[in-house]
Every structure is written in structure tokens, then in C-alpha cells.
Amino acid sequence: MDAQLEIQLIAAVVAIACAIPGVFLVLRKMALISDAISHSILPGIVIGFFITEDLNSPLLILLAAVTGVITVVMVESIQKTGLVKEDTAIGLVFPALFSIGVILIAKNANDVHLDVDAVLLGELAFAPFDRLIIGETDVGPKSLWVMGAILSITVGMLFAFFKELKVSTFDAGLSAALGFSPVVLHYGLMTISSVTVVGAFEAVGAVLVVALMIAPAATAYLLTSDLKKMLVLSVIFGVFSAIGGYWMAHFLDASIAGSMTTVLGLVFLAVYLFAPSKGLIAVMYRQRQQRTEVSLLTFLLHLNNHEEESERHVKHLNEHINWQKVRSETVLELAEKNNLIKIDKEIVALTPKGKEFTDLALEYIITNKDEHIEHMKDDFFLFRG
Amino acid sequence: MELSEYFSQLFSDYTLRTITMGTAILGAICGMLGSFAVLRKQSLLGDAISHAALPGIAIAFLITGTKDTNVLLLGALVSGLIGTFWIRGMVTKTHLKSDTALGLVLSLFFGFGMLLLTFIQKQPNANQAGLDKYLFGQAATLVEKDVTLMAVVTGICLIIMLLFWKEFKILLFDADYTKTLGFNTRFIDILITFFIVLAIVLGLQTVGVVLMSAMLLAPAAAARQWTNKLSVMIVLAAIFGAFSGVFGTAISASQNNLSTGPVIVLVASVFVLFSFIFSPGRGVLFKQLRKYQNRRDLELQKTLQFMFDIAKTHERISHPHAIKILNNFQGYTKSTLKELEEKEWVKVKGQSWSLTEKGYDAAANLYNNN
Numbered sequence: 001m002d003a004q005l006e007i008q009l010i011a012a013v014v015a016i017a018c019a020i021p022g023v024f025l026v027l028r029k030m031a032l033i034s035d036a037i038s039h040s041i042l043p044g045i046v047i048g049f050f051i052t053e054d055l056n057s058p059l060l061i062l063l064a065a066v067t068g069v070i071t072v073v074m075v076e077s078i079q080k081t082g083l084v085k086e087d088t089a090i091g092l093v094f095p096a097l098f099s100i101g102v103i104l105i106a107k108n109a110n111d112v113h114l115d116v117d118a119v120l121l122g123e124l125a126f127a128p129f130d131r132l133i134i135g136e137t138d139v140g141p142k143s144l145w146v147m148g149a150i151l152s153i154t155v156g157m158l159f160a161f162f163k164e165l166k167v168s169t170f171d172a173g174l175s176a177a178l179g180f181s182p183v184v185l186h187y188g189l190m191t192i193s194s195v196t197v198v199g200a201f202e203a204v205g206a207v208l209v210v211a212l213m214i215a216p217a218a219t220a221y222l223l224t225s226d227l228k229k230m231l232v233l234s235v236i237f238g239v240f241s242a243i244g245g246y247w248m249a250h251f252l253d254a255s256i257a258g259s260m261t262t263v264l265g266l267v268f269l270a271v272y273l274f275a276p277s278k279g280l281i282a283v284m285y286r287q288r289q290q291r292t293e294v295s296l297l298t299f300l301l302h303l304n305n306h307e308e309e310s311e312r313h314v315k316h317l318n319e320h321i322n323w324q325k326v327r328s329e330t331v332l333e334l335a336e337k338n339n340l341i342k343i344d345k346e347i348v349a350l351t352p353k354g355k356e357f358t359d360l361a362l363e364y365i366i367t368n369k370d371e372h373i374e375h376m377k378d379d380f381f382l383f384r385g
Numbered sequence: 386m387e388l389s390e391y392f393s394q395l396f397s398d399y400t401l402r403t404i405t406m407g408t409a410i411l412g413a414i415c416g417m418l419g420s421f422a423v424l425r426k427q428s429l430l431g432d433a434i435s436h437a438a439l440p441g442i443a444i445a446f447l448i449t450g451t452k453d454t455n456v457l458l459l460g461a462l463v464s465g466l467i468g469t470f471w472i473r474g475m476v477t478k479t480h481l482k483s484d485t486a487l488g489l490v491l492s493l494f495f496g497f498g499m500l501l502l503t504f505i506q507k508q509p510n511a512n513q514a515g516l517d518k519y520l521f522g523q524a525a526t527l528v529e530k531d532v533t534l535m536a537v538v539t540g541i542c543l544i545i546m547l548l549f550w551k552e553f554k555i556l557l558f559d560a561d562y563t564k565t566l567g568f569n570t571r572f573i574d575i576l577i578t579f580f581i582v583l584a585i586v587l588g589l590q591t592v593g594v595v596l597m598s599a600m601l602l603a604p605a606a607a608a609r610q611w612t613n614k615l616s617v618m619i620v621l622a623a624i625f626g627a628f629s630g631v632f633g634t635a636i637s638a639s640q641n642n643l644s645t646g647p648v649i650v651l652v653a654s655v656f657v658l659f660s661f662i663f664s665p666g667r668g669v670l671f672k673q674l675r676k677y678q679n680r681r682d683l684e685l686q687k688t689l690q691f692m693f694d695i696a697k698t699h700e701r702i703s704h705p706h707a708i709k710i711l712n713n714f715q716g717y718t719k720s721t722l723k724e725l726e727e728k729e730w731v732k733v734k735g736q737s738w739s740l741t742e743k744g745y746d747a748a749a750n751l752y753n754n755n
Contacts, residue, residue, distance in 0.1 A: 083609075249500075
């Protein structure tokens with residue numbers, strides 16, 4: 001296998017391994033824990049490196065992962081004292097631990113083959129040179145094996161505990177009542193996240209691990225509300241940006257991890273803007289439509305309340321209900337198109353259908369039951385041309 | 386250079402004086418504005434903003450080709466603000482939660498920034514070296530011009546804060562009420578956020594993008610433990626910030642190849658740890674002591690109540706009873722008995738005790754007074 005292909009393979013495996021726990025972190029509103037873990041494992045890695053002298057040693061990964069879990073415990077115990085809020089607790093713990101790591105590296109620069117750039121960016125480009133040799137045969141890059149092992153553990157756990165994870169993510173109370181301890185699942189997830197972060201750390205660095213965990217999940221979350229689909233989508237986004245990022249870095253002659261993140265960012269931006277029902281444009285459009293709907297209701301109620309012609313003159317609408325001209329025109333047009341009103345010599349009057357609609361709307365406003373209005377919109381074919 | 390040497394040269398050496406002034410001012414302004422960030426529960430916003438500033442620095446360099454600090458910081462300011470408003474947009478317009486939005490902006494902007502930085506480093510012509518000092522900060526690169534800029538911004542900040550003191554304060558504690566009073570909350574909110582972004586950007590050169598958030602949080606979190614008053618907290622946070630800046634710089638200057646950022650952050654963390662443990666009002670130590678004290682008081686009261694119930698059944702209050710009968714009672718220990726004796730509520734004679742007049746009254750009113 002040539003080096004290019006190997007790098008892409010490693011990148012893709014890292015992306016998948018990060019995306020899976022990332023989905024649960026995003027859904028559990030703990031996305032920033034990944035940021036905290038990825039920073040605070042640094043002292044664990046440095047100390048582990050002093051002991052094992054090998055970045056890919058399982059012992060080092062274990063040590064660093066323990067540091068990650070310790071971080072979570074520290075954050076939670078600071079939070080429990082009630083001295084500061086949760087986010088402040090996170091913000092206090094990880095910079096301190098990260099600083100210790102950076103200082104340890106700086107003080108032992110001669111002994112540690114880690115430099116600060118590698119900490120932030122990883123060294124994916126060099127990953128194929130560190131090979132795993134069993135007996136005499138070269139079986140491939142070490143980091144591929146390490147990440148592959150982590151990925152298979154993650155996937156195994158995911159299949160084994162999918163139901164439990166799902167329940168405890170969406171309803172911790174129910175999960176506890178059913179007998180799956182949310183605490184055990186919580187720490188299990190934290191452990192898996194820590195191990196993944198440590199494994200991915202070498203490839204993509206401290207900050208970009210966060211991108212690989214959160215961004216695919218967040219992108220998928222904008223497109224679906226189904227957990228299984230979300231998992232699949234985020235894996236697809238992760239792999240796509242891993243491979244896209246590699247080629248972008250290739251052409252720009254820049255950091256692979258940096259361009260992977262950039263591709264992730266572009267994918268997220270596109271989905272953020274154009275996602276069918278949850279994207280920015282869709283939301284803005286829906287909000288405008290709802291505004292018009294409410295205006296229409298107000299307008300119809302106004303007509304219903306006033307018999308006198310002066311109040312129902314087209315010209316008076318702007319003034320009376322205090323709308324801008326454009327909006328009153330939209331509303332008027334919409335109402336007429338739906339046969340709710342008729343305009344006779346610039347005097348507006350309700351049609352029988354309009355009267356019926358208004359009465360129903362009044363009932364809705366009085367009882368304020370949500371299903372009424374949805375049902376009404378369908379009944380009267382509003383906004384259907 | 387030794388630490389003591391650093392302080393002895395502080396007043397004679399021009400460079401050292403500049404650097405120290407710079408980090409002290411930086412610490413002060415970060416402490417001040419960080420108080421608002423902490424109280425508004427926006428602690429991690431600082432983390433996101435500081436990371437989001439990185440591409441701004443790189444783009445400013447790519448466009449202008451200069452390494453002039455002010456130009457680069459302007460770029461950082463712009464991209465920091467874009468990041469901030471994108472976070473707000475995401476939280477208000479989509480169903481993504483604020484933690485996801487923060488994490489996204491933080492990592493995506495930073496990744497893009499790193500892409501640009503590595504891209505710049507590979508360019509053949511530019512004098513590109515030195516941009517990476519913005520990652521972890523290098524106080525040694527501060528010159529007088531930078532310090533002047535910091536001082537001016539801090540001054541403006543102070544003036545604005547004093548002018549809008551009432552508005553800032555009320556918005557912090559009751560945003561809805563502020564709105565009903567007719568204040569333009571949106572404007573005040575944006576003003577505070579803008580100044581937080583500004584403080585972060587100012588600190589990039591000294592502390593670096595990676596650790597800047599801690600510089601903002603730590604002094605404020607430490608100050609919060611000592612007081613419940615906003616003005617006192619801000620002043621304290623400024624002092625803590627300034628001290629961490631100065632000590633951090635001193636330590637990192639006295640060692641070889643230590644970036645200032647991590648050292649300053651560690652010093653600030655020590656302040657936080659100290660405050661968490663030793664603050665008299667909220668600190669863990671005194672809280673534990675108070676808890677212990679309360680438990681003792683309760684035990685004492687329980688013992689007294691028990692004695693009272695016995696004494697009630699006798700004609701004379703001072704009728705002696707054996708200490709033995711207290712033994713099976715959980716509130717009783719030797720020290721509580723001693724304490725009761727010291728308060729003159731109980732008289733102990735050999736192996737028996739008797740309630741005094743004073744003790745009887747105290748027991749009768751035990752649950753009335755509190």
C-alpha cells in the first residue's frame with residue numbers, strides 16, 4: 001500500500017471513530033467535554049511518553065485516557081461544590097492541565113519527541129513511517145492498527161449497548177427506572193471518548209479532535225432527528241471530509257488536519273444554510289411565513305369586528321393595524337387568493353368561508369389548543385396557491 | 386535569569402518594565418471583563434472567541450503582508466466577532482444547543498486558522514516566522530506601542546463600564562426586568578460582548594489563542610469566591626489578573642524556552658485553587674468547618690433536649706441523674722457534656738449531672754428562638 005492511500009485510510013478511520021461518540025456528546029449537550037478532554041490529556045500523554053517512550057504504546061493510551069476521565073471527574077466535583085457554574089468549571093480545569101502538559105514538553109524538549117505544533121496539529125503526514133512489524137513482516141502503519149482497534153471497540157460497544165445509550169441519552173429518568181444506570185453509561189461514554197481522543201490526538205492534534213467529534217454530528221443533527229440515520233450521516237460526513245481534506249492539503253501544501261477541519265467547516269456551513277427544514281434559510285422562510293399567517297389572522301379578526309365601512313377601507317388598513325405597505329399587500333393578496341375576503345370598491349368584506357375561518361380562529365385563540373390551528377391550516381388550504 | 390534577579394532588574398531594565406506593565410494591564414482588563422463573562426454564564430464563549438481569532442490573524446497577514454501587531458489584532462477582532470455572532474445565530478435560529486455551537490466555532494475556525502498558518506509557512510518569500518507566537522503567546526515580543534494600546538483600550542473600557550455601570554449590573558442579574566424598564570438590552574448585551582472579544586484579542590500576543598479563555602475566567606472565578614458584590618468582585622478580579630500576569634511573566638522570563646501563556650494560566654489557576662479552598666464565605670475548607678460546627682451544635686441541642694425531657698419529670702430541676710443514662714443516646718459525647726458544662730447549662734458532679742436553671746430555660750426555648 002502506498003503512503004498516500006495509507007494516510008487517507010488512517011484519516012477515515014480516525015474520522016469514523018470520532019464521529020460515533022461525537023453524536024452522543026452532541027445529543028447529551030456535552031460537546032464541550034470533548035474540548036476539555038482533548039486538552040487535558042496532554043499531561044497524561046507526556047508522562048506516559050516518559051514511561052513508555054512510544055507514542056503508540058497501549059499503556060500510554062490507557063494513561064492518557066485515564067487523565068481524560070479524571071478531567072471529567074474534576075469538572076463534576078468542582079461543579080458539585082457549587083462555587084462556580086458548570087461551564088466555568090470546564091473552562092478552569094482544562095487550561096490548567098493543558099498548561100502543565102505544555103510546560104512539561106518545554107522543560108524536557110530534548111527528551112520528548114513531541115513538539116507544540118504536533119500537539120495542536122498532529123502528524124498525520126508522518127503516520128505511515130511508523131510501522132508495526134510482527135516477526136519479520138511489515139503489517140502496516142502502527143497508528144492504523146491502534147485507531148482500528150479503538151474503532152472496533154467503539155463499534156462493538158455501540159452495537160452492544162445501543163438501546164441503553166439511546167434511552168439514557170433521551171430520558172435519563174426512564175433509563176434509571178428501567179435499570180440501566182445512567183451514571184455507568186455516562187462514564188462508559190466518557191471513557192470511550194477519552195480513548196478515542198487519545199488515539200486521534202496523534203493524528204490530528206488537540207483542537208481538531210474536537211472538530212472531528214462535534215462537526216459531523218452537528219451537521220447530521222441538522223438533517224435528521226433519527227438516531228440511527230444521524231449516526232450513519234455523521235460517519236459519512238466524517239469520511240468525506242477526511243478524504244476531501246487530504247486532497248485539499250495535498251494541493252495547498254498545508255496541514256492535513258487543518259484542511260480536514262476546513263472541509264468539515266464548509267460541509268457544516270452548507271448544511272447550516274440549506275438544510276431542508278432546520279437550515280437557516282428554511283427557518284427564516286418559515287418565520288416569515290408564520291409572521292404573515294399571524295398578520296392574516298389579525299386582519300380577519302379586525303374585519304370580523306368592524307361593520308362600519310370606514311374601518312374596512314383598503315387604504316385604512318396600513319394606518320389602522322399599523323402595518324407597512326408591503327406586508328399589508330401580501331396579507332391582502334393571500335386572503336383574497338384563499339377566498340377569505342372579497343374586495344368591492346376598495347371596501348373589504350369577509351366571505352362566508354372567511355367568516356367560518358375567523359370563527360374557528362377565535363375559538364382557537366380562546367381555547368389555545370395547538371392542534372386546532374394546524375388542522376385549520378390544512379382545512380382551508382392556506383399557502384397552497 | 387533567576388527570579389530574584391528579575392525583580393531587581395524590573396525597575397532598571399526597559400524591556401522588562403515594558404513586558405511587566407503589559408502583562409499587568411492585560412491581567413487587569415481580563416479580570417474586569419471576565420467577571421461579566423463568568424456571571425453571564427458565558428465562560429466558554431471566551432474559549433471559542435479566542436480560537437476563532439486565529440484565522441483572522443492569518444488572513445490579515447496574507448492580505449497586508451505585514452507583521453504589525455495592530456493590523457493582525459484587527460484581523461483577530463473581526464474574525465472573533467464573526468465567530469461570536471455565528472454562535473448566537475446558531476443558537477437562536479437552529480435547534481443546535483449552545484455547547485455544540487461553541488465547540489463548532491472553536492474547532493472549525495481554529496482548524497481553518499491552522500490550515501492558513503501552515504499554508505503561510507510554506508510560502509517561499511514571506512517573513513512569515515513568528516505568527517505561531519499567537520498560539521501560546523510570547524510576552525517578550527511586547528513593545529511599548531503594544532502596551533500603550535492595551536492601556537488605551539483598558540482606559541476606554543473603564544470609562545464605558547463606569548458610564549454604563551447601572552445598565553451592565555442590572556442586565557447581569559435580571560435581563561427581563563431590564564427590558565421592562567425600557568433599556569435597550571440588545572445594545573448593552575452587544576456592548577459587553579464586544580468588550581469581552583476586545584479583551585481576548587488584546588491578550589492573544591501575550592497568552593495565545595489556546596489558553597486565553599483561562600486568563601479571562603480564572604481571575605473572575607477566584608474573585609467571585611471572596612465577595613457577593615459586583616464592584617468588589619471586578620476590582621478583586623483585576624488585581625488577581627494583574628498579579629497572575631506579573632508572576633507568570635516573571636517565572637517564564639527566568640526560565641528558558643517557556644511560553645508565557647501556560648505559566649500565567651497556571652499562576653491564575655493557583656489563585657483559583659487557593660480561593661476555592663480558603664475563601665471564608667464560600668471556600669471548601671470553611672464550609673466543611675461550618676458543617677462540622679453545625680453538627681456539633683445539633684448534637685449539643687439534642688443532648689440538652691434529652692436532659693430537659695428527663696428533668697421535666699422531676700420536681701426539682703437540679704435533681705441529679707447518672708451520666709450512664711446518656712450513654713445510649715446518639716447526640717451524647719464527652720465533649721458535648723463538657724461544652725454544656727462550660728455554658729453553665731449543666732452541673733457535673735462525679736458520675737451524675739443535673740440541669741441548671743439557666744440550662745432549663747435554654748432547653749425550654751430551644752425551638753422558639755431559632
